[in-house]
Amino acid sequence: MKRNPLSVAVKMVITGAMVGTLVACGGGGSDDSSATAGTSSGTSVGAVTGFGSVYVNGTRFETNGSVESDDGVGREDQLEKGMILKVRGDWDGSGQGRADQVGYDDTLRGPVSGMSWDDVARTGTLTMLGQSITLDSRTVFRGATAGAINSNPQGYRVRVSAWRLDDGSFRASFVGARAIGMDFDDNNEVEIEGVVANLDSSAQTFTINGFSIDYTSAVADDDFSLDKLTNGIVVEVEGYLNGNTIMAEEIDDEDDWFDDDDDVEMSGTIYNFDAASRQFSLNGVTVQVNGGTEFDDLRENSLADGLFVEVEGDFRNGILIAEEIEGQASDAELDGRIESIDLTNESLVVSGVRVQLTANTLIDDDDDDSRRSRVQDIQSLQVGDYLEIEGRQRSTENGFLEALSIEREDEDDDDNYELEARVNGVSSNSITIMNLEILLNGYRSSGAQVGDEVEVEYRQNSGGQFELTDDVDVDDDDSDD
DSSP, X not given: OXXXXXXXXXXXXXXXXXXXXXXXXOOTTOOOGGGGOOSEEEEEEXXXXXXXXXXXXXXXXXXXXXXXXXXXXXXXXXXXXXXXXXEEEEEOTTSEEEEEEEEEOOSEEEEOOEEEEETTTTEEEEEETTEEEEEOTTOXXXXXXXXXXXXXXXXXXXXXXXXXXXXXXXXXXXXXXXETTOOOSSSXXXXXXXXXXXEETTTTEEEETTEEEEOTTOEEOTTOOGGGOOTTOEEEEEEEEETTEEEEEEEEEOOOSOOTTEEEEEEEEEEEEETTTTEEEETTEEEEOOTTOEEESSOGGGOOTTOEEEEEEEEETTEEEEEEEEEOOOOEEEEEEEEEEETTTTEEEETTEEEEOOTTOEEEOTTGGGOOSHHHHHHHOOTTOEEEXXXXXXXXXXXXXXXXXXXXXXXXXXXXXXXXXXXXXXXXXXXXXXTEEEEXXXXXXXXXXXXXXXXXXXXXXXXXXXXXXXXXXXXXXXXOO
16 A cells, blocks of 8 residues: 655645645644545554654554553654554545544653664664664664664663564664663563563562563552462563662563454564465464465565555454565665755655655654644755655666665764665666666776675765765675565
């Protein structure tokens, strides 16, 4: 399902119509139901990519400004990009929706024990409460940069919104930091979720990924009972630290994401993939592929553990029957400067490459805290800004880059650019990628052929042409998938 709600948002700003609705935090006061007359009614689970009201899984959900949460997040203006939300409501094929309920729950909360971070690759690992959390370019940091936490990990406590993976580790979508001594607006110091192991009902202890939990003073939350504790179930635990043990104050089993017969949108990382049964797990939910499942940006034989996807379908008898599966992993990267901006078509030209924005594009930089609408995100981009972009290479319309994430580097004055993508053409004196011809300029193309994935470093010369500044690097592990 192709969606383009950003076009609606930007054109409203350009024409001056309904600006208040877009910029306002809630926007739920309108009685015009035609804009959100949904073709689907159910639950959408995914990370926030923008506001005005909230963008989740490519849909702009109009909200009333309130959020259901046990973690001190009760209003929409307390949400941040990257936080994983559960939205119940209606949405249509144009990417417009109305939220009846918005829910947020921290995945992990507590002091950081260690961190590694590569600022060039923008990948790393955060450890807390004995848990390992993968960080990548789509992880949104608030309260402190990744570099700041990395330089002094024991100086921070964080709240993390993450996808839990099959091996018990996590992939962070959001990391909110506070210096030690500064608390979040929550009732409990720490929170952890995971699979119960080593249960000792007499001592009233168990572990999650090897981290000790003492529940002698705990109460069960909601409809859960402590008598239901057993090895192998997934629980959420809140409490406080006593050395290397969490003294649990509240325990709840993992919430069901969906109700039976729900229409569903959900994004996450595949695990437990079984090609024979055509099933895999996503955020604790079993997904069934069948003959009617459509694939966008990937093929069924590309499905594998670790792949990030968005699934739409029907939830029946505890199984999500997939109607559409869309690949959400990036296959191209670009570092360069904005040359031009087309607000009407929501596109940029960055160092010779056309970059297309969508409702799933996450636009982020260190000054993002002050912006509370998707429109402001787009309008904040200026010609001359240096961007780091990850996305998907498109072969239609002479080739372009569909952006999944954009990060602005305010202090970068480098006029050398980098592009990692597949080759469209090679000649004796140039190489073409996404309709951008780059002169070899005396450097080697390293035997690159059409379809090869390559990394190139280049610049724009005084004549306006782009030229290599180093040899072409061909990815030897390239795969047609």
